[in-house]
Amino acid sequence: MVKRSSTEDNLERIANKASETRKPLSTDFYNSSLTNSPTNSEASRTPEELSDEKAPVPESVASRVRRRTRVTKKPVAHGTFDALDDKSIEGIFNKLNTVYHDRMERNKRKGTVFKSSFADLSADPVRYTILDSPSVINSQFYGFFILFWLAIAFFILKDALHAVFEDGLFIYKAPVFQIFVAGLPKIAITDGLMYLTTYFSYLVQNLCLNGHLSWSRSGWIIQSIYESIFFCFWVSYLLFFDFQWIGRVFLVLHMFVLLMKVHSYAFYNGYLWRILLELKFSEAYLEKLNAKAAKLPSQFEEKHIRVVLNESVAFCRFELLHQSVAITNEDEVDPQTLARSLESLQDDKSVKFPQNITFKNFFTFTMFPTVVYELVFPRTERIRKSFLFEKITAIFGIISIMLFVAEYSIYPLFLLDRQVAYILLLVDMIPPFMVEYLLVFYLIWDAILNAIGELSYFADRDFYGPWWSCVDWFEYARLWNKPVHRFLLRHVYHSSISAFRLNKAHANLVTFIISSFIHELVMYSIFGRLRGYLWLYSMSRPEEIAPPEVFYNDSESFKYTSSTRVQHIQAKMTLRALELLNLDSDYPHFILDLGCGSGLSGEILTEEGYNWIGMDIAPSMLASALDRDVEGDLFLADLGNGIPFRAGTFDAVISISVIQWLCNADTAGVDPKKRLLRFFNTLFASMVRGGKFVAQFYPMNDTQTQNILEAAKVAGFAGGLVIDDPESKRNKKYYLVLSAGQSERTLNLTGAQMEADGKTKKLNSKMRKKLESNKEYINRKKELMRRRGRTKRNGENVLTFLHKQLVKKHDPTGKRSALVAPDGLRAGDVIRVTYTDRTSVLGQLIGIKRGNHNIGTNLHIRNKMNRIGVEMRVPLFSPNIKNIERVSSPKKYPSRKKHYYIRNNRLDVGDLENAPKHKFVDFSTAEFSCTPESTFLSMDTPIEKFIGTAMRIKLLDERAIDGVLTVVDPFGNLLLTNSYENSRDKIDPTSIRRREVGLVSVPRDQITKVMIDKRQKGILGDE
Incomplete structure (x- = not known):
């Protein structure tokens, strides 16, 4: 048997921990100052040792001026904590203690392993979108992709040529193009002003950097008020001022993009301000405790406070290093790096906060095709000019195609009369709108974002996933718009869990509510009215439980x-x-x-x-x-x-x-x-x-x-x-x-919270009474009676009473009950059912399906054809039935074993209360002709007498149907079993309403002639 290893060895092997600590990232995709960061061996050495090996390089005065570093005011100095009174210190310790327990509870640290609060950083960016990836370009499907664009081009060319040569309409004179170009200068100026107002967020962070504001006290309040004013002002201005709808939609969408950018920039840096402030306080107070220059409040123990402060320092240093992409994995923590002071980490640029708060950094972030802020963004080394030209050409080309589709395929539909063919209008709108939807997706997420990313040297091109292959709404929401999904995941979903203590289901609901509100607002900017159905569809997507x-x-x-x-x-x-x-x-x-x-x-x-x-x-x-x-x-x-x-x-x-x-x-x-x-x-x-x-x-x-x-x-x-x-x-x-079952080695039930044997014991009523108190017994009985409901304790059963009342109401004389008595009807009897409208049905009884107290009893009748016919159900106590009588009885009742009928030829009419009634035709107005082998249906002879008789029926459309009369329903409609031996004109299969072979339904109002064959006697005979 294989020798077992220890638990820690297995954990280390599965977690794939590296034997050496990973070095900081270098120049693969990051055009940042990380390349100048010291290695781990250098980081563990003192500045004096490094200065001996690195001689200063002489520079000119102009070079020193260009390279001079900006001296920023420290937001919080060590001496600042000396002015804190005991009450403030007590409040800070209470908060640190709470944060410490929250981090331990949320698995922020396990042993020597940390987990960042913003763990969505990626050190390996996606260099290509799906449609630009080498795997797609080199695949066999890429030719079909080219064929798709060729087909689109030929469709556009066809519509354009027809419009020019038949209608004389050029695209630049078309109504849709005029709407598109109307007010472009006004839209551009508005968009520029809206962009400039976003720099207020940079101003707030700059004030925090210079010590004029504290983010934890007033900074986040000012930022929240600014975002509310930004949203309300620009939404009101864009929706209620004169903008053409295409420009209005663009401005509304860009407004949301800018709002997400400033929110991510402000609150991401605000989180790092709190981490930095906590780190400075913890380091300063630990120094005082080590120097025995600090006195703790009476309710705190020094040993516990030291543990909390050490944990706080370790986590804060890790968080700042992780966000600076100096370490990319929580497993890769160098104890020597964490032991260094904050000033040394900032000096060698291992920690990039708060040095990132500059005008250039904010401007660069606003130019990137992302809405989530990070300290370090993946960058490319150069601009691919051919790729950029391809994307810019695609932008103008797709916009032109969208204008063509809107002008020649969508706009003419709205000029038609909607009342004439509304359904056809909706069907005609589906193909062009689907094309517009696909083109909008390709325009934004593949052409525009790729072009912006190429111009800004942005390396991560993970803008969308294969949403066309999604199988559920959650996967679609994650893949179709990845930049916005990352923002909602970080700043809405996770923030609502951490800030408002929501569970995952509630945080998911809040995320979808905000997303649905934004989509509904965009629809309002297009149509000028609240639709509501988009909100309903969006909110029906969250799946509480997925298979x-x-x-x-x-x-x-x-x-x-x-x-x-x-x-x-x-x-x-x-x-x-x-x-x-x-x-x-x-x-x-x-x-x-x-x-x-x-x-x-x-x-x-x-x-x-x-x-x-x-x-x-x-x-x-x-x-x-x-x-x-x-x-x-x-x-x-x-x-x-x-x-x-x-x-x-x-x-x-x-x-x-x-x-x-x-x-x-x-x-x-x-x-x-x-x-x-x-x-x-x-x-x-x-x-x-x-x-x-x-x-x-x-x-x-x-x-x-x-x-x-x-x-x-x-x-x-x-x-x-x-x-x-x-x-x-x-x-x-x-x-x-x-x-x-039993085993020689028992289970390890250390900490079990139920009996070890777990056997189910049945307790009788006496034992249960002994084990529970009188009050518990009374409450259990009350709960049992409440679940059972109120019942009538005396007298007969309620259902029996109701059944007797119904029988007395519908059968006061008892005649119908006598029909189903032991000496009543039997299978084989011929009965006639007369309805209240004086229509009747004649057939042979084949069975009785009984109900409780005769309520719900049904009689099943059919004709006496040879093994084929139609079965009909007759409710015994239906109020629509006037009388049920026995016409005749056979001399010898047939055996049940020889009683054949076909179930799929069953005509289940029910009680006929809700059956549609056809218009009756007076036979006296019908036209008849005489032939030697036929006779007419005389008016003084009821049609029911000829059940089982062969006949020919002429219809209004001059068709003839031959067959044997099987059933006449209460509305005069005839059902014939076709006799192919005597049929002269074969029946058109399309005229057979019921799909059973040989069974034809003939509506009464379609009959013009009825001819009866004298050579065949009715099966019922003279009976």
Whole structure:
């Protein structure tokens, strides 16, 4: 057996920690001063040692003037804290203590590993958009992409030539083009003024830099007021002043872009101001404590305060280094770097804050095609002139194509009369609007943003993802507009969680509300009225619960294989599960990994020396596991449908973050409790007796936990629930530890919060009474009666009483009840049903379907054809039925075994209360002719007498139908069974309303002639 390693070794191996600390980034894509940053070996040396090796280079006076550094006023000096009184110091310590516990609770630090509050920095920018990437250009699909643009060009050329030669209309004289060019100088001036007003945010940060403002006190308030005034003023000005609608939409969208930029710039720097202020205070107070020059308030212990201050200094230095891209991973923390002072880190430019607050830096950020501010942006080394020319040409070309489509395909539709063909108008609008939508996307996210990025040396071109291949709304929201998605993720979603203490669901709802409001405002700028349906569609997109096969898509599976933090957590939980299993190391074990995903937990099992099989429902996760070449076999299956292995296969089973998905109802027909029962029953059967099962899961509420425990007990498992770190809200982990029978080695139930045996005990009423107090017994009885509802205790049953009342109302004489009595009607009797409108139906009784107390009893009748006919249901107590009488009885009742009829020829009329009535035709006005073999239908002979008689019927469209009369419904419509042997004119199949072979429905108001064949007697005969 493979020798097991320690827990820490496994964690270090899965997390892929580097043996050496990663050096700061250099000149790959970053045109920044990071290239001048010292290496780790230099950073650990003193400035005196470095000065001995680096001799100063003589410079001229002009060179020194050009290279002189700007001396900025320190926002907070060390001596500033000397003026703080005891009350202020106490307030600062309380806040630091709260922040310290919050960071520990939110997993900001684990051992020597930190996690930044803004962990969305990327050191590896995306150099190409999807349509410009080499993989697309070199693929076989790229020719089809060129063909698409050729097709667009020919369509535009066709419309333009027709407009010029037939209508004499040139594009520059077209109405849409006139709207587009109207007021362009006014739009440009307005956009320039709107851009200039954004520099107020830089002014606020500059005042904070020079010590005139404090961001924590008044800076954020001034910035918030400015953003509110900026939004209200420019929205009012743009919407209610005279702008053509194309320019108005452009200005509104650009206004939102500028608003997002200034908000990200101000509050990102504001966060760093708080970190810097905390670092300065912590360093200064630690120096005083070491020099014994500071006196703590009475309610604080010096040992605890030292721990808090040291943690604060370490985290703040890490955060400033991380945001300066001196370190890119929370695992790569050099203790020597963190031990250096803030001044030394700022002097060698390892920390770039607050040196970044300059006019040039703000102007450069406003020119970048991004709305999220960072201290260091990825940069390119040069401008690709051919690429820039291609994008600029694409901008003007696509705008021209959009004008052509709007002028020749959309504008003419609005000149038509909407009342004439409104549906056709909507259908005609779909293709051109779809083309405009695709062109707008390509214009903004591929042409304009790429051109701006090339001009500004911006290297990250990750502007959009493959939104056309999305399978859910969440994925679409993440991919179709990545710059805005990053802003909402950082400054709305995460900020609402950290600032307002919202949970993920509420933060998600707030994000979609803001997004929906912005989209509705843009629609208002176009149409000048609130539509509302866009808001409704946008707010219907958040999915509270998504199926696991949809949630764990390619992007989620990539996170599991690329994020070292996810791998670290997965490995830690897997090792904890193995610890709870407490398996005997002297014997081999066969383990089932439920929800194996990308194989992270399977790699731990392999390292520990176990043989294993994995099951998962997500194909993307299993594909990642195959790419990782894991040792275990993999199965694609839904755990809710059961474990598809034979009995006694596995010695142990583990599951990491899976079984909570069984508690979700993805569709209306899914019952989570039944899925849980099926899962635990089949799991119990697939394990050897004494086998062990440990599952780590995240319940949404106590109800889910209770349902899981109850299903496990019903299946026969014994065990308990272990909760790690129960006092923490974020770090709390639930482990379900179960055993399938008795075993020599017991489960490790340290910290379990339920009975170890977990056996379900049935308590009778006497034992339950003894175990509960009188008050609890009374409350339980009251709750039981409330759920059952009020019932009538005395007298007969309520349903029986109501049934008797209905029978008395609809059958006062008792005749209809007598028909279904033991000596009443029998199958084979011919009965006539007369309705209140004096119409009647004659047929043979084939069965009686009884109801309670005869209420709901139906009679089923049909004609006496040879094994084919039409069945009809007659409600016994229908108020529309006047009388039901027996016409005749057979001499010998047929046996049930010989009673044949075809079900798919059934005419289920019901009680005919809601059936549409056709107009009656007076047969006296019908035209008849005589032939030797036929006779006329005389007016004094009812049509019902000829049921079972062959006849020919002439219709208004001069068609003839031959057949045998089968049923005459209460409205005079005839149903004939076609007799192909005697038919002279074959029936057109399109005239058969019912798709059954040989069955024809003839409306009464279409009949002109009815001819009866004398040679065939009616099947009912003279009876």
